[in-house]
Amino acid sequence: MSSPGLRERKKARTRRLIADTAARLFAEHGYEHVSVSDVAREAEVAEQTVYNYFGTKEQLVTDREEQIRQRLCDLVRDRPAGTSPAAAIRAFVLDSVAGIRRIPPELWRGELGHLAAISPAVHRLALELTDRQAEAIAEAIADTTTVPPEIAKLQGIALAGVFRVIIGEAGRRTLEGQSQEAIADGLYPIIENILDELDHWLTAPRPPASP
Numbered sequence: 461m462s463s464p465g466l467r468e469r470k471k472a473r474t475r476r477l478i479a480d481t482a483a484r485l486f487a488e489h490g491y492e493h494v495s496v497s498d499v500a501r502e503a504e505v506a507e508q509t510v511y512n513y514f515g516t517k518e519q520l521v522t523d524r525e526e527q528i529r530q531r532l533c534d535l536v537r538d539r540p541a542g543t544s545p546a547a548a549i550r551a552f553v554l555d556s557v558a559g560i561r562r563i564p565p566e567l568w569r570g571e572l573g574h575l576a577a578i579s580p581a582v583h584r585l586a587l588e589l590t591d592r593q594a595e596a597i598a599e600a601i602a603d604t605t606t607v608p609p610e611i612a613k614l615q616g617i618a619l620a621g622v623f624r625v626i627i628g629e630a631g632r633r634t635l636e637g638q639s640q641e642a643i644a645d646g647l648y649p650i651i652e653n654i655l656d657e658l659d660h661w662l663t664a665p666r667p668p669a670s671p
Contacts, residue, residue: 471513474505474509474513475513475523477503477505478499478500478503478505478509478510478513478514478520479514479520479523480564480567481499481502481503482494482499482520482521482570483520483567483570483571484502484566484567484570485498485499485502485570486520486521486569486570486575487566487567487568487569487570487574488570490578490579491521491575491579491581491582492579492581495517496510496511496517496520499520518585521572521575521582521585522572522585522589525589525592528556528593528623529592529593529596531552532549532552532593532596532597532600532619533596533597533599533600535548535549535552536548536549536597536600536601536604537600537603537604539604542663544658544659544662544663545597545600545601545615545619545662546619546655546658546659546661546662547655547659547663549619549655550655550659553622553623553626553651553655554648554651554652554655556626557626557644557647557648557651558644558648559644560630560640560643560644560647561640561641561644563640565640568634568640569634571630572585572586572589572627572630573626573627573628573629573630573631573634574630574631574634574635575631576627576628576631577628577631577632577634577635578631578635586624586627587624589623590620590621590623590624590627591620593616593619593620593623594613594616594617594619594620594621595613595616596616597615597616597619597620598612598613598615598616598617599612599616600616601615601616615662618658618661618662619658622651622654622655622658625650625651625654626647626651629643629647629650630643630647633646633647
């Protein structure tokens with residue numbers, strides 16, 4: 461009988477296989493022209509297996525959304541006193557930009573940025589994704605500062621907007637024919653500048669911890 465650790469690793473490998481297969485097929489054929497059954501057949505798994513890991517076709521495009529959103533919220537909640545939410549997520553966001561270079565070339569055009577640039581359906585998914593990020597980050601800010609809820613909401617929208625810029629620019633630059641390396645190199649200083657501006661805006665003392 462497989463140990464719990466082995467089972468979890470097998471599940472993770474299967475999930476990654478399905479997600480990578482979907483990205484490759486989306487890159488080759490476009491989002492609208494690939495079905496869940498196509499992904500299952502190419503990945504050599506049952507269609508139900510795909511649905512076990514991804515409840516909808518849309519989730520094949522946004523498969524890392526929940527982990528990213530949770531990581532952003534954890535960074536905001538756990539930031540040291542005197543650190544702005546923008547500074548708290550800075551390293552994570554910039555690593556995401558640098559990570560563009562690490563995505564296998566055959567999968568790149570199946571990623572969210574390019575698909576959102578060519579597919580209205582995926583563009584809508586991207587907007588919904590950043591809206592969910594904004595709501596979650598706003599809640600984390602509200603829990604860790606004394607700002608009014610409407611200001612926390614505005615700050616959450618601003619921080620999630622950084623990812624909206626990344627997605628939009630990645631898609632636009634891919635359509636222009638830029639390489640992944642050129643996209644990462646060009647986008648990195650832009651995102652640094654945005655985060656610096658947000659840091660200036662959002663820097664405010666946090667209330668002292670309870671004794």
